[in-house]
Amino acid sequence: MTDKRFKVLFxxxxxxxxxxxxxxxxxxxGMGRFEVYSAGPEPLDQPNPQAMELLRKVGIxxxxxxxxxxxxxxxxDAPVMDFIFYACEDTAKLHPPHWPGQPMVAQWNFPDPLSLQGSDIERHALLNLVFGMIERRVKIFxxxxxxxxAKLTAADMSDIATGEHAA
Known part of the structure; x- marks a missing residue:
């Protein structure tokens, strides 16, 4: 393990x-290995209450x-990210701002649990399903x-490009 804390933006x-x-x-x-943030181009005033309740139910x-x-x-002035993950497909299609540095950018598209027009039970079930999908992807990461x-970050990639990277 290195002393580096990888910066991640969702x-x-x-x-x-x-x-x-x-x-x-x-x-x-992540057990302290990551400095983690999230953001969006059209942020709401408040987080989704059902999503926050689900997180609290699992002890977060x-x-x-x-x-x-x-x-x-x-x-x-922004922190330089190592990784940027888009959690939804429609946002990944927008023209993003300029991210400082050269973060690795990837799409982790998950269904929108807020867009389902069904019963409370159906919306709750979709939220739980999406939560499980996100948790599995995070655990793999x-x-x-x-x-x-480190091999995926810009700093290491520049070392590789200049031939300074030790295998």
């Missing part, structure tokens, strides 16, 4: 459910989770050893 349009759940789950399962603190604009993570994660 993006979703409203930053009210999927990206906030991903942020909370990576904090839990939600007091610090709140929707944020992705503009906070763009520009020269956490299972990657630090040296593998």
């Amino acid at each position: 993006i979703c349009r409203k930053n009210a459910a999927r990206s906030l759940m991903a942020e909370a789950l990576l904090r839990r399962w 603190e939600t007091d610090t989770l709140h929707p944020k604009s992705w503009d906070l993570f763009a520009g020269t 956490c299972a990657l050893p630090d040296h593998r994660l």
